[in-house]
Amino acid sequence: MKRRVLVAATALIVALVSAGCGSDEAADATAPSPSPTPTPTPTSVVWAGQVCEDRDNLSAAVSALGSNLSYDVTSDRSALEQIDRQLRVQVLSVADAANRVGTTLAGAPVDFVAANDLVVSVTKAKDDASEAIDATTASLDAMMSAGDILTGVAEAGKALVGAKAAFEAAQALVTTVTDATSTASGELQEAFDAAPQCQEAPAS
Numbered sequence: 001m002k003r004r005v006l007v008a009a010t011a012l013i014v015a016l017v018s019a020g021c022g023s024d025e026a027a028d029a030t031a032p033s034p035s036p037t038p039t040p041t042p043t044s045v046v047w048a049g050q051v052c053e054d055r056d057n058l059s060a061a062v063s064a065l066g067s068n069l070s071y072d073v074t075s076d077r078s079a080l081e082q083i084d085r086q087l088r089v090q091v092l093s094v095a096d097a098a099n100r101v102g103t104t105l106a107g108a109p110v111d112f113v114a115a116n117d118l119v120v121s122v123t124k125a126k127d128d129a130s131e132a133i134d135a136t137t138a139s140l141d142a143m144m145s146a147g148d149i150l151t152g153v154a155e156a157g158k159a160l161v162g163a164k165a166a167f168e169a170a171q172a173l174v175t176t177v178t179d180a181t182s183t184a185s186g187e188l189q190e191a192f193d194a195a196p197q198c199q200e201a202p203a204s
Contacts, residue, residue: 136162
């Protein structure tokens with residue numbers, strides 16, 4: 001009797017050990033292999049991509065401004081208020097987008113000596129756009145603070161002239177950035193070529 005009990009206990013222990021080993025082997029077999037660590041994107045490519053993204057945002061802001069530069073300037077103050085609301089938002093959007101382009105370009109990686117030439121070529125176009133935008137907002141301010149409707153209408157006319165100048169200058173800025181990114185050379189061009197945001201130029 002004792003012998004049968006001992007044999008049964010031994011068989012049970014062997015079964016439990018075998019089951020445990022089987023579980024470990026199954027777990028090992030189904031364990032996922034570690035994923036490879038992705039290679040970080042070079043700083044130069046990140047920067048180049050941001051330049052192209054900012055350029056595209058500027059292009060969109062310029063298009064929005066140019067889509068409605070023909071307002072009905074009448075002797076109705078409500079019409080002047082409408083011009084102020086719409087035109088002010090549009091020109092400020094262009095100003096913000098242009099400033100972002102300048103800020104990104106100024107943050108070029110230090111080893112990109114060629115980026116200095118790009119910054120110089122863009123700065124003049126950006127300054128022209130900023131000057132026209134400032135003139136437009138000044139005319140809008142004068143329009144809204146005018147003491148009589150005739151003066152307000154005259155300032156509205158000046159604001160529209162300024163907005164058209166801002167549109168043309170900002171459009172020239174988009175073209176300048178696009179040309180600079182497509183004609184770069186060396187490491188600078190490699191960075192633009194590698195950035196997904198730079199693969200398609202914005203529609204002019």
